Amino acid sequence: MRKPIIYDCDGVLLDIIGGLRKALWEIDGIKTNGPVPLSYDLKEWMGVDDQAFVIDRIQRFNSGEGEYFANLDPLPGAVDFVKAMRERGYEDSVLTAAGTEAKIKTGRASNLERVFGGFEKIQYVGLVESKKPYLEDMPSSWFIEDNIVNAHLGAATGHDTLLIEYEHNATKTDDEKFRRVTGWNEIRSIFDAEHAPAPAYIL
Structure with missing residues (x-):
């Protein structure tokens, strides 16, 4: 068996990274540092210092803001x-x-x-x-x-x-x-x- x-x-x-990168640019006006993150810490990739922003952004993304997550x-x-x-x-x-x-x-x-x-x-x-x-x-x-x-x-x-x-x-x-x-x-x-x-x- x-x-x-x-x-x-x-x-x-x-490809969640591709979708999140698109959402960051189209909704937040954030251009990521490169196409993909180089570590699990997404602050550098997003160009922010606040981990709370990263968590909130992912939660909003996953919850359907902009319909990227479902597509x-x-x-x-x-x-x-x-x-x-x-x-x-x-x-x-x-x-x-x-x-x-x-x-x-x-x-x-x-x-x-x-x-x-x-x-x-x-x-x-x-x-x-x-x-x-x-x-x-x-x-x-x-x-x-x-x-x-x-x-x-x-x-x-x-x-x-x-x-x-x-x-x-x-x-x-x-x-x-x-x-x-x-x-x-x-x-x-x-x-x-x-x-x-x-x-x-x-x-």
Whole structure:
């Protein structure tokens, strides 16, 4: 039996950075320092000194201000991978730390429905809530993430965890029991290897 696949959403399936960058410019008049943040601390990327502004801006974005959050583009390769794995019989779900408010759930579900055909199970985690209890309750699965803390949690709770590398998570951490990957092409090769036929032996 194939292990299910648990997908993180932002930075894995959907391009939240692209959407947030557009919202910052069109609503706030803020031009970000580069196309993508270089660390988890978004203050430098946004060009602000106030962490409270960063948190408030993300909450407003996720809650539907400007309708950007519900209309994020898929990351390159994500749609094809999800479709291919479903055709192979993998069950899948989403574990997203975007927040738990009703507007956020509605926006996220509609976005995933439109882009990926939806997911039977989407679990919503608060912005500063740990994914650990959710991961502990799920059967041993593949877990695809872009957050180092969550990747460590995935590995610690018994999941085969893949961390998609970006500028903000490129620094190695101690005792990594997950695998770093460059993107969906490499992830696809890992799953293709799982399905490679066993070599034939001539007696």
